[in-house]
Amino acid sequence: MKKLKEIHVPYNTGWAGELKERQVIRIIATTTVDFVAFKRQNLKERFDQARTKVYNMKIFVTAGDKLMGRANQHMMTITENTNREGTHDLQKGMCSGYRFQLAKKEGKLKDYYHRDFKDEEVPDHGCWENLSRALQPYGIAPEDIPNPFNLNQHMKIDGTTGRMDHTTIRPKPGSYVDLRAEMDLLVALSACPDLPVRGKPVDITIYEP
Numbered sequence: 001m002k003k004l005k006e007i008h009v010p011y012n013t014g015w016a017g018e019l020k021e022r023q024v025i026r027i028i029a030t031t032t033v034d035f036v037a038f039k040r041q042n043l044k045e046r047f048d049q050a051r052t053k054v055y056n057m058k059i060f061v062t063a064g065d066k067l068m069g070r071a072n073q074h075m076m077t078i079t080e081n082t083n084r085e086g087t088h089d090l091q092k093g094m095c096s097g098y099r100f101q102l103a104k105k106e107g108k109l110k111d112y113y114h115r116d117f118k119d120e121e122v123p124d125h126g127c128w129e130n131l132s133r134a135l136q137p138y139g140i141a142p143e144d145i146p147n148p149f150n151l152n153q154h155m156k157i158d159g160t161t162g163r164m165d166h167t168t169i170r171p172k173p174g175s176y177v178d179l180r181a182e183m184d185l186l187v188a189l190s191a192c193p194d195l196p197v198r199g200k201p202v203d204i205t206i207y208e209p
């Protein structure tokens with residue numbers, strides 16, 4: 001693969017960019033990354049968590065699996081996944097400033113994240129705001145951003161009760177996921193504040209075949 005571009009995404013910020021069909025985006029991160037994709041020629045056609053789960057018939061996707069669009073098209077293929085420590089999430093939406101404040105007000109931060117927080121540790125914004133800002137130049141309204149593919153967000157899910165719990169299991173440094181575009185795309189991601197572990201910056205490399 002030929003390297004086209006390298007991008008550094010600082011902690012709790014977002015990035016958006018275009019991918020041509022067959023190009024590969026490598027997402028190098030040790031904490032959660034909220035990732036979304038839109039068909040470039042029709043931005044209303046976008047990534048869909050439920051379609052992705054049902055197409056692959058599982059809730060944890062990995063190398064060889066496909067990310068599906070709302071109309072059941074193949075948007076991307078996961079071509080490599082070096083996260084050996086845990087799984088990626090397809091249940092959760094985006095974290096947000098409002099969501100953190102609500103959990104704080106309701107006294108539920110510890111229920112959600114299994115530890116205590118100092119006031120200054122609770123971020124004033126999250127992936128919702130980061131993706132909204134990154135996608136605004138493309139004319140995408142915040143409410144039109146789909147629920148994301150949450151890389152490196154290892155959730156503990158009880159198969160009988162359906163109970164979900166956050167964990168602090170995250171990949172080792174240098175870990176990455178490669179996603180190949182199966183159509184021309186607009187993609188965006190957020191370097192999540194990832195409360196249980198505190199998020200880190202994300203590095204992106206774009207390759208062409």
Ligand SMILES: [Zn+2]
Binds near residue numbers: 034094126
């Ligand atoms: Zn987040």
